[in-house]
Amino acid sequence: MGRSGRVTLSDVAKASGVSRATVSFVLNDDPRQTISTATRERVMEAAQDLGYVPHGIARALREGSSRIVVLYVDRGMEGNFSRSYVRGLDEELAEHDHVLLVRHGYAAPETTQKILDAIVPRAVLRLGEVYMRGHEPDEQDWENGFAANAALQIGYLAERGHTRIAMALPDHDFPLTEARLGFAQEAARRLGLPPLERFVVPRPRAAGTAAVEAFRAAHSEVTALAAFDDDIALRSLTALKDLGLRVPEDMAVIGFDETEYGSLSSPALSTVHIDAEILGRLAARGALGIDLGGLAPVLGRIVVRASA
Structure with missing residues (x-):
């Protein structure tokens, strides 16, 4: 070995x-070479017994594309959702002898094209692309998709008697911001709540505190904040504490897309946990044209802590 x-x-x-050349001829099924049936069978049996996997570059030359799938993760999507999605995508691709290349943040179009020209990927994916294109969620989305996870956040606050709720948003225009806000507004409408208020909680700390004030x-009239993600929720908690307000008595706060930091805050942050591993696996199978095998998205869950 x-x-x-x-x-x-x-x-x-x-x-x-x-010889090594004979093995190559057999495994590549080269029609120009005359090799006996017995030799072919011996080579194939040895390759199977050893667990030989053909080199990806050689296969790329034969297939016209590499066995690389590229995933673009936009800024503002680096939470647990992204990590679990990438894990599922990577593992599923590996099971089908493909490799995942992840690109984070903004990339200039010319740089992107150079990369794609160099590696000739099997597929190019963008995390959350369907929603960033203004996709209107269907009922399946509201059952266990991204819209349903956004609705969990609003529904949890409504179950606790909050009728006037605000969305606390980031100070950068992330690609998914409007989609998330739209899902939350629709969730409020379905629950019979007034339209959600919205405001930005910026950095640094003093600016965030001034914005909340x-x-x-x-x-x-607003008694609860539904944050865009855990980062914005933690900024809000800090601002409320700086203003001498009690959480959740004076204002309830709930995050989204759980990170480890929420459990370390005071009070500990209630949030929405999303496991997107199955979504990554579904994306991999879709990119490779493989049957979905009965896989379906899994609804997230509320992590109940002290802030809401």
Whole structure:
């Protein structure tokens, strides 16, 4: 076996008692070479016994594309949802002998094209693309898709008697911001609640505190904040504490897309946990044209803590 631990053509050649070139001809099924049936069977048996996997570059030349799938993750989507999605996508692709390349944040179009031209990927995916294109969620989305996860957040607050709710948003225009806000507004409408108020909680700390103070002065009827993500929720908790307000007595706060930091805050942050691993696996199978095999998205869950 090769020094890297990967089975090579030389390993197969040694095990089957033929030359490396003969192994290559057999495994590539080269029609220009006349090789006896017995030799072919011996080579194939050795390759199977050793667990030989053909080199990806060689297969790329034969297939016209590499066995690489590219995923673009936009800024503002680096939470648990993204991590679990990438894990599922990566594992499913690996099971079908493909490799995942993840690109984070903004990339200039010319740079992107150079990368794509160099690796000739099997597929190019963008996390959350369907929603960032202004996709209107169907009932399946409201049952266990991204819309349903957004609705969990609003529904939890409504179950606790909050009727005037605000969305606390980031100070950058992330691609999913409007989609998330739209899902939350529709969830409020379905629950018979008034339209959600919205405001931005910026950095640094002093600016965030000033924004929360101004919002509270203009909207004293609001009793709960549904944050865009856990980062915005933690900014809101800090601002409320700086203003001498009690959470959740004076204002309830719930995050979204759980991170480890929420459990360390005071009070500990209630949030929505989303496991997107199955979504990643579904995306992988879709990109490769493989049957979905009965896989379906799984609804997230509320992590109940002290802030809401």
